[in-house]
Amino acid sequence: xxxxxxxxxxxxxxxxxxxxxxxxxxxxxxxxxxxxxxxxxxxxxxxxxxxxxxxxxxxxxxxxxxxxxxxxxxxxxxxxxxxxxxxxxxxxxxxxxxxxxxxxxxxxxxxxxxxxxxxxxxxxxxxxxxxxxxxxxxxxxxxxxxxxxxxxxxxxxxxxxxxxxxxxxxxxxxxxxxxxxxxxxxxxxxxxxxxxxxxxxxxxxxxxxxxxxxxxxxxxxxxxxxxxxxxxxxxxxxxxxxxxxxxxxxxxxxxxxxxxxxxxxx
Numbered sequence: 001x002x003x004x005x006x007x008x009x010x011x012x013x014x015x016x017x018x019x020x021x022x023x024x025x026x027x028x029x030x031x032x033x034x035x036x037x038x039x040x041x042x043x044x045x046x047x048x049x050x051x052x053x054x055x056x057x058x059x060x061x062x063x064x065x066x067x068x069x070x071x072x073x074x075x076x077x078x079x080x081x082x083x084x085x086x087x088x089x090x091x092x093x094x095x096x097x098x099x100x101x102x103x104x105x106x107x108x109x110x111x112x113x114x115x116x117x118x119x120x121x122x123x124x125x126x127x128x129x130x131x132x133x134x135x136x137x138x139x140x141x142x143x144x145x146x147x148x149x150x151x152x153x154x155x156x157x158x159x160x161x162x163x164x165x166x167x168x169x170x171x172x173x174x175x176x177x178x179x180x181x182x183x184x185x186x187x188x189x190x191x192x193x194x195x196x197x198x199x200x201x202x203x204x205x206x207x208x209x210x211x212x213x214x215x216x217x218x219x220x221x222x223x224x225x226x227x228x229x230x231x232x233x234x235x236x237x238x239x240x241x242x243x244x245x246x247x248x249x250x251x252x253x254x255x256x257x258x259x260x261x262x263x264x265x266x
Contacts, residue, residue, distance in 0.1 A: 210225075
C-alpha cells in the first residue's frame with residue numbers, strides 16, 4: 001500500500017503483487033573472478049530481465065490457475081502468492097548464473113540498529129507518501145487507491161466475517177510485504193548493489209516496484225516507497241527491516257481504509 005494521502009478511488013485493477021523474506025534470501029548464484037563478470041550495462045539488463053521473466057512466468061501461471069477455478073480472481077492472498085512465485089523463479093534463474101562479486105560482504109548491523117532503521121524507513125514512507133499526495137493533489141494529479149482494494153474493503157466492511165477480515169489483513173500486512181520485499185529488495189536491489197551499481201539498484205528496484213502495482217496515479221508514491229524500503233537494506237545489510245517498514249506502512253493504510261478514510265494504493 002502506498003501510504004496515507006488524500007486520494008480518490010481509481011479504476012485500474014490491482015495487481016496485488018508480492019513475495020518472501022528472511023535475513024539473507026536465496027538467489028545469489030556462484031561467485032566468479034571480477035575480470036570474468038559481465039560489464040555493468042549487461043549486468044543491469046540481465047538482472048532486470050530476470051525480474052521481468054519471473055513476474056511474467058508467475059502472471060501466466062496464476063492466470064491459468066484462475067481460469068481453471070483453482071485460485072480466486074482478485075484475492076489479495078493470491079496476489080501475494082503470485083509475487084512470491086515471481087521471486088522464486090528469479091532466485092532459481094539467478095542460481096544458475098555466475099556472480100560478478102562474492103556474495104559475502106560486510107557483516108549485518110545489530111538487531112537494535114536494524115530495528116531503528118526499520119522504524120525510520122516506515123516513518124519516512126508514511127510521511128513522504130502523505131506529503132507527495134498533497135503536492136500531487138495541489139497540482140491536479142491526486143493519486144487514487146486501486147479500485148479493487150477499495151471494493152474489497154467496502155465488501156468486507158459490509159458483509160465480511162472474522163475469517164475474511166483476518167485473511168485480508170494477513171495478506172496485506174504480512175504476505176504482501178514479505179513477498180514484495182523478497183523480489184524487489186532481497187533479490188533485485190541486493191544483486192545490483194553487489195555488482196557495484198547502488199544508484200541503479202535504488203532506481204530500478206523502486207521503479208519496477210511501482211510499475212507492478214498498475215496504478216499510474218500512484219506511481220510517484222510507489223517509487224518513493226520503494227526507495228524507503230531499500231534504504232534499510234543498504235544501511236544494515238539485513239532484509240527484515242525492509243519487510244517491517246513495508247508492513248508498518250500497509251498496516252496504517254489498512255487501518256485508515258477500515259476507518260473509511262479515502263486513500264491510495266496497496
